[in-house]
Amino acid sequence: MSHTPGVRQARKRKTRQALLDAALGLLEEQSLSSLGLREVTRAVGVAPTAFYRHFRSTADLGAALVEEALGSLHPTIRTIVSSVGDSDLRTARAVELIAGHVAAHPAHVRFVARERHGGVQPVREAIREQLDLFADEVRAALAKDQVSAGWSDDDLLMLAHLYVDQMLITASLFLDALEASEEERQRVTRAATRRMRLIGIGREHWLD
């Protein structure tokens, strides 16, 4: 007890995080299915064998990256979806929040967009699970809105998935425009906002 415990765990978590960060960096120019175990350890500066102390395989590392990229996103989703105000104002804030998240975590966004349909099945499934959770949270929030009065649960979930997919598409567009001019980024913002607005209009007239 006099010995300060946790030094071990702290060091382990540190190199584990270093492996995750290095992998995320390497994945900017390739897919997970071509990411080599040695490649990652070389980038960190540890022996290849050290990798096994943290992950069973690169697919396992991919699953951890999914958790890191999407697991911490639930509060943000709730913020977007439970904001109050005019419909157009809400979509504008949503697009703005997405743009901010892409600017703050570009590698995470790239990873999810790339591996959502990527070549590693367990990772695809992990992403799908997280996105389904997002959709269900969006559905729950939509259900509380007065605009959704009279909607079936099926239709609510349909709209929720439509919104989630649209968030991902928007994020991907912002990612492509990250290194472009400010003008180009404004164009993306306007296009994404109009997309969202059209869906919102369709929502308002769904029960006609």
Next chain:
Amino acid sequence: MSHTPGVRQARKRKTRQALLDAALGLLEEQSLSSLGLREVTRAVGVAPTAFYRHFRSTADLGAALVEEALGSLHPTIRTIVSSVGDSDLRTARAVELIAGHVAAHPAHVRFVARERHGGVQPVREAIREQLDLFADEVRAALAKDQVSAGWSDDDLLMLAHLYVDQMLITASLFLDALEASEEERQRVTRAATRRMRLIGIGREHWLD
């Protein structure tokens, strides 16, 4: 002249097509960036060196696959978008056509969905170019529709991209449901149809 010419070219095209087919098969369980040159030639049954007679690299092969998967799709796009009749009937036919295409060419669909955001930049760009062409064709068809009277060109292109993205998402959903039950496939059909319908409703009330 007495010699029947073209035997050479025919053989070359044949092995080239065999390489493309083998690659497409191998890409069902991995991404293009991890596809090996030798892996493809081994699957076909030719020497690794023969690969260079047809492609400079696996990225070049990927570009050829984009052409094969999307280049021949333009007539289908035009069929979908220029069909006449009631709005709901048109979306129903569109979803049906997409389902048929996925059933007929599942590997092509998987390839495009996977490599659209994949790790090989030239292939990403080739896919983007083709999809932009699709969007412009859809935009042109939308412009001829009386519902689009008063729309700006910018908004038309926005809607066209929304439709194209929705086609891809729908195709990907059908792909996942390919080996599922008939019941599950019907669920996907209904969900995709309702998505399209909601966008159509948004379109009708866009200028309100």
Next chain:
DNA sequence: CAGTTGTGGCAACAGTCGTTCACTGACTCT
């Protein structure tokens, strides 16, 4: 029928890869 063209095969190059085993040495518990 000669001469040219070009698809494909063979062998070899220097690397890279994932995985194993026994090992060190700093931290942790009793």
Next chain:
DNA sequence: AGAGTCAGTGAACGACTGTTGCCACAACTG
């Protein structure tokens, strides 16, 4: 303070990779 735990090391394994130069031989040209 002594025994035990365990993150990280180093060497070695067999297999695989992209790419090269050279050669064979069938198909085309005149």
